[in-house]
Amino acid sequence: MNLIDGSTWSDKFDKGSLRAILAEHVWEHLTYEEGVKAAKLCYQYLKPSGYIRCAVPDGFFPDEEYQNIVKVGGPGSFDHPAASHRIVHNYRTLTSMFETAGFEVxxxxxxxxxxxxxxxxxxxxxxxxxxxxxxxxxxQGDKLAFPSLIVDAIKR
Known part of the structure; x- marks a missing residue:
């Protein structure tokens, strides 16, 4: 499904019909502007109090190896640039993106x-x-190796 193409949404769902959307490591493959557009489409198709549980790599996680893996331009395929990361969010940018689309985060x-x-x-x-x-x-335990930035964006 193309998150930023309204016709892929309308072909599959009625507006206001979804209770929840789960997106694990998806939004980092969109630019900030595309992320806002996708969030606005999700908003239209969620019921009131519906939510998006969204996880992306965390730009504030202080590990050089992790940041090298999640950086803009990788991972992904050079043959398919859209598969690579287009943004590395932190809690401020991800929150702002969903709030711009009308969500409470x-x-x-x-x-x-x-x-x-x-x-x-x-x-x-x-x-x-x-x-x-x-x-x-x-x-597990005391050491974080590969955390995610995770939010619930709730339609009000």
Whole structure:
């Protein structure tokens, strides 16, 4: 499904018909402007109080190897540039993007500007994010290896 093509949405769904949308490591493949456009389309198709659970690589995670993996232009295929990362979000940019589209945003897991990791209690029954502190076996114990910035963007 093309997140920024309104016809792919209208071919599959009625406006106001969805309770939840799960997007794990999708929005980093869109520019900021495309991300806003996609969020606005999602908003149209969600029911009131519906939400997007969105996870992206975290631009504030203080690990050089991780940042090299998630940087703009990679990973992905040179044959398919759209498959590579087009933005590295932090909690401020991702929140701003969804708020611009009309959502209220709740931070779930994220790093702040100083690289400190924050996690709020969340339930996987509302959408499992594999690349998370909660579910990824690489992130168990005291060491984070591959966290995500995770938000719930709620339609009000």
């Amino acid at each position: 709740n931070l779930i897991e994220y790093c702040d500007e100083d690289g400190n990791f924050h996690a709020h209690d969340w339930d996987g029954k509302n959408g499992v994010i594999f690349r998370s502190k909660k579910f990824d076996p690489r992130n």
